[in-house]
Amino acid sequence: MTDHHLLRPARVMAETAHLVLTADEANVAATPRDVVWTHRTTTLYRYRSDRRRHPVPVLLVFALINRPDVFDLRPGNSFVEFLLAEGFDVYLLDWGVPDEEDADRGVEHYVCDQLHWTVRRVLRSSGGDRVSLVGWCMGAAFTAMYAALHPGGPVANTVLLTMPFDTEGSVYRRWVTADTYDVTTLADLRVVPGHAIDWANRMLKPVGNYVTTYRRLWDQVEQGTVDREAFQSMARWVGDNPPFPARAYREWITWLYQENRFAAGTLRLRGRRVDPAAIDAAVLVVTAAGDHIAPRDGTVPFLDRVGSADVTHFDRPGGHIGLMAGSKARDRIWPDIAGWLAARSATTPARSIS
Numbered sequence: 001m002t003d004h005h006l007l008r009p010a011r012v013m014a015e016t017a018h019l020v021l022t023a024d025e026a027n028v029a030a031t032p033r034d035v036v037w038t039h040r041t042t043t044l045y046r047y048r049s050d051r052r053r054h055p056v057p058v059l060l061v062f063a064l065i066n067r068p069d070v071f072d073l074r075p076g077n078s079f080v081e082f083l084l085a086e087g088f089d090v091y092l093l094d095w096g097v098p099d100e101e102d103a104d105r106g107v108e109h110y111v112c113d114q115l116h117w118t119v120r121r122v123l124r125s126s127g128g129d130r131v132s133l134v135g136w137c138m139g140a141a142f143t144a145m146y147a148a149l150h151p152g153g154p155v156a157n158t159v160l161l162t163m164p165f166d167t168e169g170s171v172y173r174r175w176v177t178a179d180t181y182d183v184t185t186l187a188d189l190r191v192v193p194g195h196a197i198d199w200a201n202r203m204l205k206p207v208g209n210y211v212t213t214y215r216r217l218w219d220q221v222e223q224g225t226v227d228r229e230a231f232q233s234m235a236r237w238v239g240d241n242p243p244f245p246a247r248a249y250r251e252w253i254t255w256l257y258q259e260n261r262f263a264a265g266t267l268r269l270r271g272r273r274v275d276p277a278a279i280d281a282a283v284l285v286v287t288a289a290g291d292h293i294a295p296r297d298g299t300v301p302f303l304d305r306v307g308s309a310d311v312t313h314f315d316r317p318g319g320h321i322g323l324m325a326g327s328k329a330r331d332r333i334w335p336d337i338a339g340w341l342a343a344r345s346a347t348t349p350a351r352s353i354s
Contacts, residue, residue, distance in 0.1 A: 012222045019217065019228060023235035029069035031080050033092070037121040041096025042114050044121050046089075047080055053087035056156050056345035057126040059119065060092045063138035064110070064248060067240050068094050070136075073325050074233035079334060086338045088345075089126055093118050093139075097242040103190040106247040107255065108269045111145045119146075123154060130156040132341055136324065137162055137294060138252070141262065144302070147279045149272060151307075155281040157344050159337060162287065162320050164256060164294040166263035166301040171292070173257045183253045191243035230327060237325075263301060277307035282344050284312045286333065288323035312340060 033045040060080070062068035071092060072080040083090050093115070098105065122131050131154055135143030140163035147155045167173045175181060220226035261267035267274040283306050287296040296315065303313055316333050318326055323333060 016221050023232040026232035026236040029072045031072050036125050043094045045092040049084045052089045054345040056130045057089040058132045061135040061139035082334045091122050098245045100190040103246045105245040107251045111142050115146050132157040134159040145274050148274045151278045151280045157282045159284045162294045166298045167257045176257045190246050192249045276305040279306050282310035283308045286314045288318045291320045293320040
């Protein structure tokens with residue numbers, strides 16, 4: 001055996017380690033944007049564009065866990081870039097990075113205050129009277145809740161990506177309803193470490209997340225087929241886990257999973273019932289066949305509960321994140337979402353926001 005063959009495993013190991021250890025240097029969220037508004041940790045961005053042609057702006061809303069940069073993962077593989085090229089006026093809601101001073105923030109704060117104020121700022125900035133909300137994961141649930149609380153309001157369209165709704169039978173529900181899981185004691189931490197929640201998410205598919213991912217990376221390095229930018233941008237995003245305010249975490253786990261209030265029709269925010277039947281905006285629900293965090297079977301019941309006369313469902317291969325941020329998303333789902341929005345983004349009569 002030659003020296004070249006003897007040294008090859010060491011070279012593969014060194015390159016693989018280098019890719020993993022330098023992922024924090026990846027170029028993430030690079031599309032030019034401007035700050036429109038800030039409040040506490042929340043920031044509203046507007047992406048720069050000279051190609052805006054659709055009158056209804058788009059507001060992107062992600063979860064409290066991980067950063068919203070996944071919408072703009074990297075140059076060449078960015079949903080933001082795609083929407084801008086399609087002529088949309090694109091805004092991004094960034095919840096920011098909370099600390100112990102934000103422990104009192106609950107679900108009501110995010111849905112009834114921060115999201116509401118953000119919608120008003122988008123309308124003021126864009127000069128329009130309608131908005132399309134595109135929510136992903138928890139952001140989709142917040143978006144649906146907001147639309148349900150504001151029928152006849154400015155929300156023209158809601159795109160709900162991999163949204164948890166009916167959590168009955170889900171692995172998460174089994175975990176958090178176990179006798180050994182005390183959400184109140186955990187929430188006493190003031191803020192729940194983001195890495196702890198990320199670990200729990202990964203443990204839903206431990207072999208895939210802790211073994212298969214790195215075995216695949218090793219094989220790609222060895223074969224010379226690794227896409228360094230793709231791996232590192234995703235790795236950087238996955239590893240960026242802001243803490244979760246204690247009250248919001250307790251309410252999210254209790255209301256959405258332990259008590260399944262959203263699907264049961266018993267969820268109330270600021271004393272008002274959150275009823276999907278009240279939603280009159282156009283609704284697009286997107287599910288992923290391989291989603292283990294918000295399984296398709298737990299999202300589909302929403303289709304029969306929503307009151308809108310314009311409801312569409314797209315189901316595609318992929319996982320909770322890969323559906324929208326994977327290498328096939330540009331061809332598999334982005335054009336369909338953009339086309340759906342474009343068909344519903346013409347000038348329409350004004351609707352009020354209070």
